[in-house]
Amino acid sequence: MNILLGLGKIAGNIAIIVVVAFVVRYLTHRAIDRFTRGASEDRVPMLLRPLRERAPEALGPLISERRAQRARTIGSVLKSLTSFVVYGLAFIEALRELGIDLGPILASVGVVGVALGFGAQNLVKDFISGVFMMLEDQYGVGDVVDLGPAKGTIESVGLRVTTLRDINGTVWYVRNGTVQRVGNSSQGFAFAVVDVPLAYSVNLEKANHVLGTVAEQASRDEDLAKDVIEPAEVLGVEKVTAESITLRLTAKVRPGRQWAVQRKLRARIMAALDEAGIEPPLGRPPLLNGSSSAATPAVPAAPAGGAPAEEEEDDMESLQPGH
Secondary structure (H helix, E strand, O other), X not given: OHHHHHHHXXXXXXXXXXXXXXXXXXXXXXXXXXXXXXXXXXXXXXXXXXXXXXXXXXHOOHHHHHHHHHHHHHHHHHHHHHHHHHHHHHHHHHHHHOOOOHHHHHHHHHHHHHHHHXXXXXXXXXXXXXXXXXXXXXXXXXXXXXXXXXXXXXXXEOOOEEEEEOOOOOEEEEEHHHOOOOEEOOOOOEEEEEEEEEOOOOOHHHHHHHHHHHHHHHHHOHHHHXXXXXXXXXXXXXXXXXXXXXXXXXXXXXXXXXXXXXXXXXHHHHHHHHXXXXXXXXXXXXXXXXXXXXXXXOOOOXXXXXXHHHHHHHHHHHOOOOO
16 A cells, blocks of 8 residues: 555656646746747747847838847747756656656767767757857848858748758758858848949049049939948059959949949949040940941950859849848
8 A cells, every 4th residue: 555655646646747847948948939929010029139130221021020030949949958958857757756867868869969969069060060050140131141151031930950942943952061251231231332443534523523423413313312321432543454454433322222232333434434535445336436337346345254144143132031
C-alpha cells in the first residue's frame, strides 16, 4: 500500500510539473505574440522598439511588411528558446521525482550536443548569422542589396536563408552564414553621381557654370525636391583621359532614389549643354549638325567609367520596388 501511495504521489507531482510547463509555455508564447504585433500597420511592434531599425521611408507600404516579418522571425526564435527551456526544466524535474541520477544523463546530453554542433556547423553558423542580422536590421524586405553571391531586391528574410530577386527575375536563396559582406543601397541616404564627358576644346568655366545652373534649378524643382536631401553640387574635373575631360555633379538623395535622380539630372544636363553649344567628346552626329546624311556619322563616346557602369545603374534602378 505504501508503494502504491508513493507511486501515486510521484505520478501526481509529475502531472503537476507537466501541467505547469504547458501553462508557462502557453502564457509565454501569448506574451511574445502580443509583443510581435503592432496596434496598427503603421506602428512598430513592441518587440522591435528597443532594437535598431534602418527601414528607409522610400519603401512606403513595404515598411509594415518588413517590420512584421522581422518581428515574426525574432518572435519565433524566442518561442523556440522558451519552449526548449520550459520543457527541458520540466523533463529534469520529472526525472528527479523518479529518483534518477541526473549527472550521467546531463553529461551524455553535453557530449551529444557537442557532436551535433560539429556535425551541423553550417546550420549553426547560418542560424547565428541570421539572428544577428535580424537584431541589427542589416537589411529587410524591399531593400536593394549586394550580398556578393547575388544582387537584387530582398523578398523575404529568414534565420537560415535570405531570398532575393535579381533584375532578370531569378530568385536567389542565399544562406546567411555565407554572407561575408552586405552592400545595402536603401539605408540612410545615397548620392546621385552624374559624370559628364566633354571635349578638350570646351570652355571648362562655361561648362561648370552650366552644370551649376542645372544643379540650382534641380534643387528648386518640385519633381526632384522630394527626393533631394541637399542641393546638387558641381565637384569639377573628375577625370582626364585621351578622349575627354569628365566633370562630376553629385546630389545627396533619399535612399533608393539615386538612380531616378541621376536619370533626371542627365536629361537636364544634356539639354542645357546642347542649348549652350557645348560639344560632347567626339562631336554630334552629322544629322544633328545639319550635315548630309551621306556623311559618315561620328561615333558617340562612351560615358566616363564605360558602359558597364551605366548598365549597372540601370540594373540597380530596375531592382527598386515598383519598377
